[in-house]
Amino acid sequence: MTSVAPTESDHGHAHGHGDHPPEQYYSSKVEPPILGIYLFLASEAMLFGSFFAAYFFARVAVPHEFWPPINPKTGHQFELPVFLALINTIILVTSSVTVHWAVTSLKRNYRAGLIAGLTLTSLLGLTFLLIQIREYMRIGFSPRDEAFGSTFYGLTGLHGAHVFMGLTFLSFALWRSMKGHYSPKHHVGLELPAIYWHFVDVMWIVVYVMVYVV
Amino acid sequence: MSDATAHTVEHGEHEVGHAPAPPDRRNLLQRPGWVRAVMYGAISFGLATAFVTGLRSLGDLDPIWELDVLLTAWTVVVPLGFLTGLGVFSYWIYWVTGKPTLPDDHSGHGADSWKDYFKVNTDHKVIGVQYLITVFFFFVVGGLMAMFIRAELAEPGTQLIDPNAFNGFTSVHATLMIFLFVVPVFAGLGNYVIPIMIGATDMAFPRLNALSFWMLPIGGLIILSSFLLPGGAFSAGWTNYAPLATQQPDSNLMFQMGVQWAGASSIATALNFLVTIITMRAPGMTFWRMPLLCWANFTTSLLVVLATPFIAGSQFLLMFDRVLHTNFFEVAGGGYVVGYQHIFWFYSHPAVYIMLLPGFGIISEVLSVFARKPIFGYRLMALSLVAILFLGFSVWAHHMFVAGMAPWLRIPMMITTLLIAVPTGIKVFSWLATLWEGKIHFKTPMLWAVGFISMFVIGGLSGIFLGSVPIDQHASDTYFVVAHIHYVLYGGSVFTIFAGVYYWFPKMTGRMYNETLGKAHFWLTFIAFNVTFFAQHWVGLQGMPRRVADYDPVFADWNMVSSIGSFVLGASTLIFLYNMLVSWRSGEPAPSNPWRALTIEWQISSPPSKFNFDEIPQVVGGPYEYGVPGARHVVLNGSRTVETEKPEPATVGAEH
Numbered sequence A: 001m002t003s004v005a006p007t008e009s010d011h012g013h014a015h016g017h018g019d020h021p022p023e024q025y026y027s028s029k030v031e032p033p034i035l036g037i038y039l040f041l042a043s044e045a046m047l048f049g050s051f052f053a054a055y056f057f058a059r060v061a062v063p064h065e066f067w068p069p070i071n072p073k074t075g076h077q078f079e080l081p082v083f084l085a086l087i088n089t090i091i092l093v094t095s096s097v098t099v100h101w102a103v104t105s106l107k108r109n110y111r112a113g114l115i116a117g118l119t120l121t122s123l124l125g126l127t128f129l130l131i132q133i134r135e136y137m138r139i140g141f142s143p144r145d146e147a148f149g150s151t152f153y154g155l156t157g158l159h160g161a162h163v164f165m166g167l168t169f170l171s172f173a174l175w176r177s178m179k180g181h182y183s184p185k186h187h188v189g190l191e192l193p194a195i196y197w198h199f200v201d202v203m204w205i206v207v208y209v210m211v212y213v214v
Numbered sequence B: 001m002s003d004a005t006a007h008t009v010e011h012g013e014h015e016v017g018h019a020p021a022p023p024d025r026r027n028l029l030q031r032p033g034w035v036r037a038v039m040y041g042a043i044s045f046g047l048a049t050a051f052v053t054g055l056r057s058l059g060d061l062d063p064i065w066e067l068d069v070l071l072t073a074w075t076v077v078v079p080l081g082f083l084t085g086l087g088v089f090s091y092w093i094y095w096v097t098g099k100p101t102l103p104d105d106h107s108g109h110g111a112d113s114w115k116d117y118f119k120v121n122t123d124h125k126v127i128g129v130q131y132l133i134t135v136f137f138f139f140v141v142g143g144l145m146a147m148f149i150r151a152e153l154a155e156p157g158t159q160l161i162d163p164n165a166f167n168g169f170t171s172v173h174a175t176l177m178i179f180l181f182v183v184p185v186f187a188g189l190g191n192y193v194i195p196i197m198i199g200a201t202d203m204a205f206p207r208l209n210a211l212s213f214w215m216l217p218i219g220g221l222i223i224l225s226s227f228l229l230p231g232g233a234f235s236a237g238w239t240n241y242a243p244l245a246t247q248q249p250d251s252n253l254m255f256q257m258g259v260q261w262a263g264a265s266s267i268a269t270a271l272n273f274l275v276t277i278i279t280m281r282a283p284g285m286t287f288w289r290m291p292l293l294c295w296a297n298f299t300t301s302l303l304v305v306l307a308t309p310f311i312a313g314s315q316f317l318l319m320f321d322r323v324l325h326t327n328f329f330e331v332a333g334g335g336y337v338v339g340y341q342h343i344f345w346f347y348s349h350p351a352v353y354i355m356l357l358p359g360f361g362i363i364s365e366v367l368s369v370f371a372r373k374p375i376f377g378y379r380l381m382a383l384s385l386v387a388i389l390f391l392g393f394s395v396w397a398h399h400m401f402v403a404g405m406a407p408w409l410r411i412p413m414m415i416t417t418l419l420i421a422v423p424t425g426i427k428v429f430s431w432l433a434t435l436w437e438g439k440i441h442f443k444t445p446m447l448w449a450v451g452f453i454s455m456f457v458i459g460g461l462s463g464i465f466l467g468s469v470p471i472d473q474h475a476s477d478t479y480f481v482v483a484h485i486h487y488v489l490y491g492g493s494v495f496t497i498f499a500g501v502y503y504w505f506p507k508m509t510g511r512m513y514n515e516t517l518g519k520a521h522f523w524l525t526f527i528a529f530n531v532t533f534f535a536q537h538w539v540g541l542q543g544m545p546r547r548v549a550d551y552d553p554v555f556a557d558w559n560m561v562s563s564i565g566s567f568v569l570g571a572s573t574l575i576f577l578y579n580m581l582v583s584w585r586s587g588e589p590a591p592s593n594p595w596r597a598l599t600i601e602w603q604i605s606s607p608p609s610k611f612n613f614d615e616i617p618q619v620v621g622g623p624y625e626y627g628v629p630g631a632r633h634v635v636l637n638g639s640r641t642v643e644t645e646k647p648e649p650a651t652v653g654a655e656h
Ligand code: HEM
Pocket: B239, B352, B353, B355, B356, B398, B399, B417, B418, B420, B421, B424, B459, B460, B461, B462, B463, B464, B465, B466, B467, B468, B472, B475, B476, B477, B481, B484, B485, B488, B489, B492, B493
């Protein structure tokens, strides 16, 4: 039928022997890794969705007076540290701003801003995690204490794990920035952790509102 | 970027011209490969064991050797160690730490000997074949389990295997068939053909692609390894409902962790397909010129990305309930036990479409080519896929009509369930209209395609029965459901898989399969399949429960028929395997376009060259313009002429 055997270099390209791919054509302006991370985050959001589903099921199933359950030590319902978590929320939102600053600094080729932004972001993220751990230690109930405890630790823990991952990525990005990597034109390696970090931030706001406030 | 000393590059800017990488002089233990993989796996095993037992002894937990905690740690850490040793992560580790990334010398492309299929390879064609071989392995293993199940059920009473082993076999059979065969087989076929069909040189993320593949056998082996654990294989069904699942022996964890690996694999591939289809279509390849298989993979991949995290979530929570003694689904601790089913089915109903939509795509390709006619209602075919995608998320609770869920959910779920029959019906009628007055060539792929339509309609009809609450209350958990499942999944999905494998076999191997054996395989399977499963509708409606090793003697006759049918069905698969193996080695060489198809993969050599194209093709028309004189889909290599639809030669009609 048709013959498309590997062609001789009749088109003038130097490597007509199938050793090298022809130059790939891109049908979209979006860079593949950026699209990829958005799809990945959509997937992540659904994972949070499944944990939220478990949370709402338990919340609907358990009568009001037992959500949160009674603290055997005080005889009253457990209380979540809403104020402390609010401070944590502010910390995380701030860190979203700083990471954005880092990225825009790089785009303007302002490297000091890049490094300062990433350092600040990592420190804020670390503070968030430490406050969270401190909260776990003082809160008085464990994941085993009723569905309330399970879903509370489930959601905050899932989120905490994401903060941890985000921090890991950010510190690699920071380290690379200090070594002089990234340029105003090429910085996908910086943008990916930044986008991830924004996601972690947004997810926290949802967790905060649903678990602590409502 | 011509050598290893070059500074780091950002993704997407590798240059093409450079010398091949110098040979790897590291010894076997240091070089990426199986030896290092096994070593890293063993080290990870030791570390995980030490970590868990160490922590437990520090925390004064009793016993220090707690199997469920250890199993969880092993099934996470050992595969990671193994994959690292194999070299799956090498590039990313370099990249993320900013070390000079190895130059992309494309040595990970192409396969020169069978050994290359056992290495980490980034070529979508090699990965496609790796997928196909792996999943057919699990198909055979799962099929053997089905033979045991049917042997036990041939007569009432307990003869061959005890009820516990029976439950283990049914559970592992279904789990393998769904998560290790039907779901990933489409990733395999898609991997091979989708990039070529849209005119790309590879998938968007070749390394992620390799990782997706390697996670799959890991999931399968974890699932199989449950047979080795105390108490035998997990036996709570492929649905693994709480609280039964949490009360089972620790081997149940193997379902939970195995599914996580398979699920991660499937999400990663889907993401890859989506990015590839969105960003890497050849010039001129608009969405409305894409072959329907690409549309099907696109919608399926969206389903996977959005739904699969729910099964991951359900199994995580179940795992916490077992290992950490949380109360997500424990009624005693205030958990909502039916919540498990909601979360599970929120994935697993969309999953039935994940297992079917790519098949729909294959059938559209095959029907149009072998009927020599444009597909009827191309745009509606694409849009009905999208409709199924959305509706598919709104019907999950039809699996729970009798599960004690909120009663008000029943009617809405019944309505959406029946609504989904509309886009599905559109597809079936469009296929029939495509056949109408076509010049039909009954080659093996076409037989499977036509067989698929008829069997799938039967399965769809029993689905509508089950979707009606009153009938479902009678038929739920009976063999009627088993019949339904097998008509949609075997007569449906598996038939499409066979259609696809026969259709692309010449392209993938460069050789023709044996047509006579292919037809024999089809007819034997078609008959044996109906003998096996049709009567299950009747015994089901009369009340024979599913998932039980024994049954009332009144059902004995039909069960014997079913069992005999199933053994023939098993044997028919041997014909397929024989045909594939022998034809791959010594079949007739295949021309580049044996089916005279218009889509791009048939315009290049069989098998394709390492990078598919010398030049990115230019798409100039629709993919299915059969019988339209002068119509063109694609132009390859600038001015070179390509296949256009010529008037049918008079002789072809004589072959049937
Ligand atoms: C018109 C389309 C369909 C309708 C209305 C439908 C409806 C249903 C309903 C209501 C059930 C629940 C039965 C019960 O457990 O009581 C069911 C079960 C099932 N369906 Fe379908 N179905 C359809 C198509 C499909 C397709 C296309 C597939 C797969 C390719 C599929 C796979 C399954 C499976 C695997 C089960 C059994 C799940 C289990 O193990 O409990 N169905 N179907």
